[in-house]
Amino acid sequence: MKIKKNAEQRAAIECDIRKNVLVEAGPGTGKTFVIIKRAKWLAAQENINARDIRLVTFTNPATKELESRMEKQCRGGMKVSTFNSWCSKLLNKFSVRYSKFRLLSHDKPENKKKFSEQNKFLLNVVKSSGLNTVKDIKKFSSMISYQKNRCLTVKDATKEKYPDIDLSDITVKNIVTNYKVFKARAKKLDYDDQLCLVLEEMHRDKMFLRKISLEQKFLLVDEVQDLSTVQWKIIHKLSENGVKIFCVGDPAQSILTFRGADPIFLKSFNKSFERTKVFPLIKNYRSNCGIIHLCNWMKSLSSSEFTKNKGRKALGTEKPVLIEFNVLKET
Numbered sequence: 001m002k003i004k005k006n007a008e009q010r011a012a013i014e015c016d017i018r019k020n021v022l023v024e025a026g027p028g029t030g031k032t033f034v035i036i037k038r039a040k041w042l043a044a045q046e047n048i049n050a051r052d053i054r055l056v057t058f059t060n061p062a063t064k065e066l067e068s069r070m071e072k073q074c075r076g077g078m079k080v081s082t083f084n085s086w087c088s089k090l091l092n093k094f095s096v097r098y099s100k101f102r103l104l105s106h107d108k109p110e111n112k113k114k115f116s117e118q119n120k121f122l123l124n125v126v127k128s129s130g131l132n133t134v135k136d137i138k139k140f141s142s143m144i145s146y147q148k149n150r151c152l153t154v155k156d157a158t159k160e161k162y163p164d165i166d167l168s169d170i171t172v173k174n175i176v177t178n179y180k181v182f183k184a185r186a187k188k189l190d191y192d193d194q195l196c197l198v199l200e201e202m203h204r205d206k207m208f209l210r211k212i213s214l215e216q217k218f219l220l221v222d223e224v225q226d227l228s229t230v231q232w233k234i235i236h237k238l239s240e241n242g243v244k245i246f247c248v249g250d251p252a253q254s255i256l257t258f259r260g261a262d263p264i265f266l267k268s269f270n271k272s273f274e275r276t277k278v279f280p281l282i283k284n285y286r287s288n289c290g291i292i293h294l295c296n297w298m299k300s301l302s303s304s305e306f307t308k309n310k311g312r313k314a315l316g317t318e319k320p321v322l323i324e325f326n327v328l329k330e331t
């Protein structure tokens with residue numbers, strides 16, 4: 001069945017191609033629907049090649065969802081990927097320094113007590129730095145990830161988020177420096193390097209910046225509330241170099257703050273980017289009237305500035321129903 005766009009959705013989808021667009025709206029209002037339609041609408045414009053369009057999101061399942069919701073015949077040469085795999089491709093294809101570097105696997109082994117390849121690597125670095133071990137290597141690697149995503153110094157990241165890492169500032173800094181050196185020697189990257197090094201190369205190498213700005217002239221980002229500082233800096237630099245940004249998200253749904261996501265950037269979208277247009281969507285297509293009224297009421301009680309935006313319009317008059325289950329399997 002063909003879904004008919006509502007007026008707000010249509011305005012966002014058909015917005016001037018020279019604008020940088022933010023669609024900021026609550027759950028189930030059709031944000032992903034809009035980003036897919038925008039991609040299709042762009043590809044249908046006479047002067048736009050589908051190969052110049054890239055859609056990014058954060059997880060593999062979210063990428064699969066985007067792909068499956070785009071009818072195959074409409075994809076043309078459009079590219080869909082996670083933010084990380086897109087950055088990895090940019091480094092492989094265009095970076096003189098890092099094209100041969102390979103990713104350290106972050107996959108958790110089935111045995112939960114064992115470490116991922118990345119954490120094993122870090123543990124070896126810790127040992128080579130003169131320490132027997134670090135009590136909680138996973139926490140340590142989360143700190144490094146947070147530090148890189150937030151573009152902080154090691155000292156600030158530890159103070160802000162991991163004050164219970166019981167090592168001196170100098171020891172922590174040494175380990176982090178050695179981790180970097182060891183990775184460089186082994187020609188390895190971790191996930192966060194994929195982002196940080198794209199940003200670094202954008203500043204260091206003008207040719208890299210030029211090539212990656214031409215690689216996708218239109219960048220569409222789903223779940224933009226989960227962008228971290230380094231990711232915002234990447235898309236900002238690209239937009240300064242002519243790439244048009246179209247992003248959709250809901251600041252109240254940010255789930256990656258532990259890893260450095262910072263929805264505060266959404267608030268400054270108009271100031272940070274040029275030629276911007278912000279669209280709200282207010283009709284919720286997923287939940288019934290009762291649930292939306294309940295959520296709007298709960299939001300009105302919240303002190304978070306991200307839940308202070310307008311309530312959502314409910315469709316229909318159904319009330320929520322309580323369904324009871326006897327066993328977990330039935331759910």
Ligand SMILES: Nc1ncnc2c1ncn2[C@@H]1O[C@H](COP(=O)(O)OP(=O)(O)OP(=O)(O)O)[C@@H](O)[C@H]1O
Pocket residue numbers: 003004005006009026027028029030031032033034250285286
């Ligand atoms: N104009 C419309 N008319 C009817 N149904 C719609 C319309 N727009 C979106 N929908 C439907 O609403 C549902 C939610 O849409 P979508 O997943 O795009 O929302 P979302 O805002 O991205 O949600 P989330 O916040 O969970 O990411 C989907 O089933 C979609 O097909």
Ligand SMILES: [Mg+2]
Pocket residue numbers: 031032033
């Ligand atoms: Mg969505």
